[in-house]
Amino acid sequence: MNLVCSNCGKREGPTATYCRDCYTVFPFEARAAAQRGRERRDSLGAWKWLPVLALVAGGVIFTRLDFEAPPPPEEEMPEPVATQSAPAKHRPPRTFGDADQAWSTLKEHAPTPGAGGGRARQARVRGAGKQAEKFAIAPSIAAASQYVGWVLGSDTELACPSVRPCPATISFGSGDQGSYAVERWEGTSNNVVPADARASRLLNRNFSGTMKMKLPEGRVRSVEIEKRASRWSFSGSGDS
Amino acid sequence: MFNPGRIFSSLLPRKKQERRLHIRALLHWQAAAGGRDLVPLEGFDWLAFEDRSSHVFLLDLTDEAEPAFAYVGPVLRDEADVSGDDIRLDQVPPDSLLARFAGQFPQVVASGAPITADYEFVTPAGYRVLCRGVLVPLSKSGSRIDHVCGWISWKSEKAAG
Numbered sequence: 288m289n290l291v292c293s294n295c296g297k298r299e300g301p302t303a304t305y306c307r308d309c310y311t312v313f314p315f316e317a318r319a320a321a322q323r324g325r326e327r328r329d330s331l332g333a334w335k336w337l338p339v340l341a342l343v344a345g346g347v348i349f350t351r352l353d354f355e356a357p358p359p360p361e362e363e364m365p366e367p368v369a370t371q372s373a374p375a376k377h378r379p380p381r382t383f384g385d386a387d388q389a390w391s392t393l394k395e396h397a398p399t400p401g402a403g404g405g406r407a408r409q410a411r412v413r414g415a416g417k418q419a420e421k422f423a424i425a426p427s428i429a430a431a432s433q434y435v436g437w438v439l440g441s442d443t444e445l446a447c448p449s450v451r452p453c454p455a456t457i458s459f460g461s462g463d464q465g466s467y468a469v470e471r472w473e474g475t476s477n478n479v480v481p482a483d484a485r486a487s488r489l490l491n492r493n494f495s496g497t498m499k500m501k502l503p504e505g506r507v508r509s510v511e512i513e514k515r516a517s518r519w520s521f522s523g524s525g526d527s
Numbered sequence: 528m529f530n531p532g533r534i535f536s537s538l539l540p541r542k543k544q545e546r547r548l549h550i551r552a553l554l555h556w557q558a559a560a561g562g563r564d565l566v567p568l569e570g571f572d573w574l575a576f577e578d579r580s581s582h583v584f585l586l587d588l589t590d591e592a593e594p595a596f597a598y599v600g601p602v603l604r605d606e607a608d609v610s611g612d613d614i615r616l617d618q619v620p621p622d623s624l625l626a627r628f629a630g631q632f633p634q635v636v637a638s639g640a641p642i643t644a645d646y647e648f649v650t651p652a653g654y655r656v657l658c659r660g661v662l663v664p665l666s667k668s669g670s671r672i673d674h675v676c677g678w679i680s681w682k683s684e685k686a687a688g
Contacts, residue, residue: 295652297652303605304581304601304602304605304606305602305605307650308651308652308654309650309652309683310656310683312602315581
């Protein structure tokens with residue numbers, strides 16, 4: 288804080304005791320007040336620039352955050368989808384490389400659904416942008432919500448190779464036969480998967496728990512088949 | 528600040544008080560001398576009567592060859608543009624008021640009595656400054672005048688023309 292001469296109006300520094308123009312001596316109280324203000328500023332030292340530095344740093348951080356902001360929530364949708372609608376004008380066309388890979392992995396691990404497989408089901412999904420878009424839902428996902436699966440009893444031992452499905456034929460009491468595949472999963476149950484719609488209908492109609500199954504090696508065994516509503520038997524323990 | 532005692536005392540009739548600094552200093556020295564030839568430095572409170580001691584200086588003549596200031600008031604320091612504790616008289620700018628008045632100390636030593644001096648000058652901004660000063664002899668040793676105390680005050684006015 289500078290001192291201002293009451294006689295001539297000249298401004299002097301905070302340490303001045305008198306006006307150099309007119310030699311008016313500044314009152315002690317005014318000098319002391321100016322000196323206190325100067326000492327306060329001196330005591331701040333380099334810290335007096337701290338608010339300026341904080342503002343600059345805050346601006347830089349804000350700018351970086353703004354540039355590195357995550358994409359809109361649509362990008363976070365985990366389901367592998369294939370868009371059927373035109374992409375929004377302000378966004379580049381979406382690519383589904385990762386989604387396709389995830390889908391293939393999903394198909395590899397998922398039990399083949401007994402019905403509805405191979406046909407895409409369309410649904411309307413309301414996105415985060417409040418704009419309804421058409422998506423093609425993966426068949427395995429759509430079927431999984433309706434899937435009723437069959438598994439062999441836990442004490443059933445098959446000579447099928449691991450992971451790779453082996454064909455089997457089930458003979459029902461009515462004399463009908465259906466073609467199926469048995470998928471072995473290490474540590475989990477063996478899934479009995481109808482090979483076609485007819486086999487699925489036969490199993491649905493004639494399910495009785497214990498059935499005759501003709502295995503690839505030609506033997507016919509009585510096997511315990513359990514019916515269960517399964518969504519994702521490939522995940523977790525497989526007993527969900 | 529509210530001061531009831533000061534307000535009350537201002538209402539009482541009082542003796543006219545000397546406002547001029549150099550006269551007050553001279554009266555203070557005469558009271559301390561009490562008729563003695565040498566006024567001891569210890570018994571003379573040279574900082575007492577001037578508020579903030581801004582216009583006073585104490586010149587130490589112990590070393591007569593190099594007189595040095597034992598004290599310089601802040602206003603006089605600022606006017607002479609000197610700083611620090613050990614200030615010799617020959618280090619003070621000769622055109623400063625401090626040098627002009629303190630340089631009169633030989634007259635005080637020679638006469639053994641106070642002297643007064645006037646000085647007048649005009650600043651570059653066009654203000655006439657009228658200065659008055661008084662120097663009084665003091666003795667620390669008790670045998671001779673080895674200190675001189677002085678007060679310098681001034682007033683200014685806009686120079687005509």
